[in-house]
Amino acid sequence: MKLTASRRFIELNQPFRVTFGTLTGLDVIDVEVSDGDYTGRGQCCPMSIYKQTADSTLADIAAVTPAIEVGEIDRAALQTLMPPSSARNALDCALWDLEAKRRGVSAWEVAGLPPRETLESDVSLGIDTPRDMAARAADLREASCIKLKLGGEHDLDCVAAVRAELPDMPLFVDVNCGWNLAQLNEYAPRLQELGVFMIEQPLPPEQDAELDGYTGPVPLCADESCHDRGDLPRLAGRFAYVNIKLDKTGGLTEALALAEAADAAGFRCMVGCMLGSGIAMAPAYILGTRCEVVDLDVPLIARRQGDDYVHHDGARLHLFNSSVWG
Numbered sequence: 001m002k003l004t005a006s007r008r009f010i011e012l013n014q015p016f017r018v019t020f021g022t023l024t025g026l027d028v029i030d031v032e033v034s035d036g037d038y039t040g041r042g043q044c045c046p047m048s049i050y051k052q053t054a055d056s057t058l059a060d061i062a063a064v065t066p067a068i069e070v071g072e073i074d075r076a077a078l079q080t081l082m083p084p085s086s087a088r089n090a091l092d093c094a095l096w097d098l099e100a101k102r103r104g105v106s107a108w109e110v111a112g113l114p115p116r117e118t119l120e121s122d123v124s125l126g127i128d129t130p131r132d133m134a135a136r137a138a139d140l141r142e143a144s145c146i147k148l149k150l151g152g153e154h155d156l157d158c159v160a161a162v163r164a165e166l167p168d169m170p171l172f173v174d175v176n177c178g179w180n181l182a183q184l185n186e187y188a189p190r191l192q193e194l195g196v197f198m199i200e201q202p203l204p205p206e207q208d209a210e211l212d213g214y215t216g217p218v219p220l221c222a223d224e225s226c227h228d229r230g231d232l233p234r235l236a237g238r239f240a241y242v243n244i245k246l247d248k249t250g251g252l253t254e255a256l257a258l259a260e261a262a263d264a265a266g267f268r269c270m271v272g273c274m275l276g277s278g279i280a281m282a283p284a285y286i287l288g289t290r291c292e293v294v295d296l297d298v299p300l301i302a303r304r305q306g307d308d309y310v311h312h313d314g315a316r317l318h319l320f321n322s323s324v325w326g
Contacts, residue, residue, distance in 0.1 A: 001033060001034065001035050001068060001069045001070070001071055002032075002033070002034045002035075002036075002069060003031065003032070003033050003034075003061075003065045003068050003069055004031070004032045004034075005029055005030065005031045005032075005058055005061045005062070005065075005090070006029070006030050007027055007028070007029055007030075007054050007058065008027070008028060008030065009025055009026070009027055009028075010025055010026060010027075010028055010275050010276065010277065010302050010303065010305065011024065011025035011302070011303040012024055012025050012275075012301055012302055012303065013301055013302070013303055014301075015126075016124075016126040016149075016301060017126040017127040017128065017149065017152070018126060018127060018149050018151070018174075018176050019127070019149075019150075019151035019152075019175065019176035019177060019178035020049060020176060020177075022126075023275075025275070025303075026045055026047075026274070026275040027045070027046070027053075027054040028043055028044065028045045028275060028276055028277070028280070029043065029044050029045075029046065029054060029057050029058060029061070029086070029087075029090055030042075030043050030090070030279065031043070031044075031061065031090040031091055031093075031094045032094065033068065033091075033094045033095060033098050034098075035098065035102070037102075038098055038101040038102050039097075039098070039101075040093075040094040040095055040096065040097035040098025040099070040100075040101065041093075041094055041097050041279050041325060042089065042090040042091060042092065042093030042094030042095075042096075042097065042251075042279065042283075043090055043093070043276050043277060043279040043280040044057065044086035044087065044089040044090035044246075044247050044274075044276075044280070045086060045247055045273075045274035045275045045276050045280065046086040046087075046247070047086070047247070047274060049224070050085075050086075050248070052085060052086050052087075057085070057086050057087045057090075060082070060085065060087035060088075061087050061090065061091065064078075064081060064082065064091070067081075068091070074095065075092060075095045075096065075099070075251075075253050076253075078091060078092055078095065078251075078253075079092075079250075079253060079254060082250065083250065084227050084228045084248060084249055084250035084254060085247075085250050086247045086250075086274075088250035088251055089246045089247050089249070089250050089251045090251075091251070092246075092250060092251025092252060092253050092254075093246065093251055093252055093279075093280075093283045096110065096251075096252055096253070096283065096326065097325050097326055100322075100326050106322045106326055107282075107283070107286060107322065107325070107326025108286065108322075108326070110326075111252075111256060111286055113286060113289055113290070114289075115289075115319060116289045116319065117318070117319050118316040118317060118318055118319065119285065119288050119289065119294050119296075119316060119317045120144040120145065120294060120315065120316050120317075121144065121145075121288075121294040121295065121296045121297055121312060121315075121316060121317045122143070122144065122145040122146060122147045122172075122293070122294065122295050122297055123140050123143045123145070123146055123147070123297050123300060123314065124146075124147045124148075124149065124174075124295070124297050124301065125137065125146060125147070125148050125149065125162070126149045127149045127150065127151060127152040127158075128152075128158070129154065129158075130154055130157040130158045130160070130161035131161065133148065133158045133161055133162055134161035134162055134164065134165045137161075137162045137165045137166055137169075138165050138166075140166070140169075140314070141166065141169075142314055142315050143169065143314060143315055144170070144315045144316065145169070145170040145171070145172070145293075146162070146166070146169055146170070146171055147171075147172055147173070147174055147200075147295060147297075148162060148171060148172075148173045148174070149173075149174050149176070150173045150174065150175050150178065150179075151175045151176055151177075151178025151179065152178075155173075155187065156187060156190055156191075156194075159171070159173065159191060159194050159196060160194060163194045163195060170195075170197060171194070171195060171196050171197070172196055172197055172198040172199070172200065172221075172293070173191065173196055173198075173199055173200065174200040174201065174223070175199065175200065175201055175202045176200075176201060176223075176224070177201055177202075177203060177204040177205070177224055178202075179202045179203060180203065180207075181203065181207075181210045181211070181213055181214065183202075184199070184202045184203065184214060184216060185213075185214065185215050185216055187216075188214075188215075188216025188217060188218045189216060189217060191216075191218050192216070192217045192218050196218055197218070197219070198218065198219050198220070198221050198240075198241060198293070199216075199218050199219070199220050199221065200220075200221040200223050200241075200243060200270075201220075201221065201222065201223040201224050201225065201243075202220065204224070205224050205225040208222075208225050208234060208235070208238060211238040211239075212237075212238065214238070219239075219240035219241060219268075220238065220239045220240060220241070221239060221240070221241035221242065221243055221270060221293075222235050222238075222239040222241070222242050222243065223243040223245075223272065225239070226239075226242045226243060226244070226248070226258075227248045227249060228248070228249050228250070228254050228258055229254070229257060229258050229261045232258075232261060232262060232265050232267070235267070236265065236266075239267070240267065240268055241267060241268045241269070241270050241292075241293065242258070242262050242267045242268075242269060242270065243270045243271070243272045243295070244258055244259055244262075244269060244270065244271050244272070244287060244291065245271070245272045245273055245274065245284075246273070246280070246283060246284055246287070247273070247274045251283075252283040252286065252287060255283075255287050256286075256287065256290065259287065259290040259291065260290075263290075268292050268293075269290060269291040269292055269293075270291055270292065270293035270294070270295060271284060271287045271288045271290075271291040271293070271294055271295065271296060272295040272296070273295070273296055273298055275298055275302060276298060276302075277302075277305040277307045277308060277309075278299075278305070278307045278308050278309030278310050278320060278324065278325070279307055279309075279325060280298075281296060281298060281299065281309070281310035281317075281320070282309055282310060282320045282324075282325040282326055283325070283326065284296055285310055285317060285319070285320060286326070288317070294317070296310075296312070296317060297312055299311060299312040299317075300312050300314070307324070309321060309324045309325065
């Protein structure tokens with residue numbers, strides 16, 4: 001077996017502002033695992049907010065490469081060998097792809113899930129002025145859902161401006177840890193009036209316990225607060241949704257297990273992602289069939305790559321070709 005890992009930079013079509021900064025692109029790590037006949041591919045996007053970098057991810061992959069190359073590590077063993085991380089995600093998804101190709105079946109069959117030809121997916125708007133967010137929203141009348149990034153200077157005005165432009169559009173907001181409890185309790189009633197159906201990660205994870213004092217009417221979603229199944233007991237009673245991302249769970253294996261456990265515990269599931277090409281979007285698409293909310297609009301906001309296998313038409317994602325992944 002031969003394992004290779006490499007870094008590349010994926011640019012965004014335009015700057016995208018969130019609470020912790022303005023993004024113009026991010027490094028991703030591509031992994032290939034080959035047995036000489038078949039090659040499995042995976043990809044991850046390490047994020048500094050989780051204390052992961054491209055260099056640290058490449059080092060984490062290099063540390064387990066010898067064991068994988070001699071065949072000591074399969075997907076099941078990988079779950080205990082490495083903690084949930086972007087590095088494990090790239091390796092796990094490469095092993096999924098390799099397993100499917102070796103068995104001559106699709107990754108859908110490996111997962112025990114039926115393929116779906118399309119998935120409704122949102123479109124995201126970064127933090128901006130109310131006027132500019134409304135102007136951008138005006139071009140999204142055919143979207144199935146819009147996510148508004150908040151945590152800026154005029155949050156409620158931004159939501160009101162978009163709602164005035166699109167009276168019937170499903171809306172939710174993502175704060176990326178940018179509020180405190182007082183702001184959350186103040187804003188939530190007005191957000192309900194504006195038809196916002198969910199607030200994603202209003203407080204930093206270390207302040208989750210403060211959510212016991214949340215009095216607002218809009219359900220909350222855990223993103224930065226939810227990585228794997230071990231987080232669910234702490235989130236119960238505080239969040240209604242969990243946002244499952246492969247770079248947080250450490251791959252599709254744990255992501256599917258988390259979705260099942262979350263369902264059983266009464267959470268509603270959302271799938272999200274970091275930046276990536278089709279190699280990252282394909283396994284996330286599989287996970288998306290298990291989720292109520294799909295936030296996989298990267299194909300719209302990232303500059304085109306040579307491996308854009310998942311197409312977003314502005315309202316829906318379209319099924320990837322299993323010959324390129326899974």
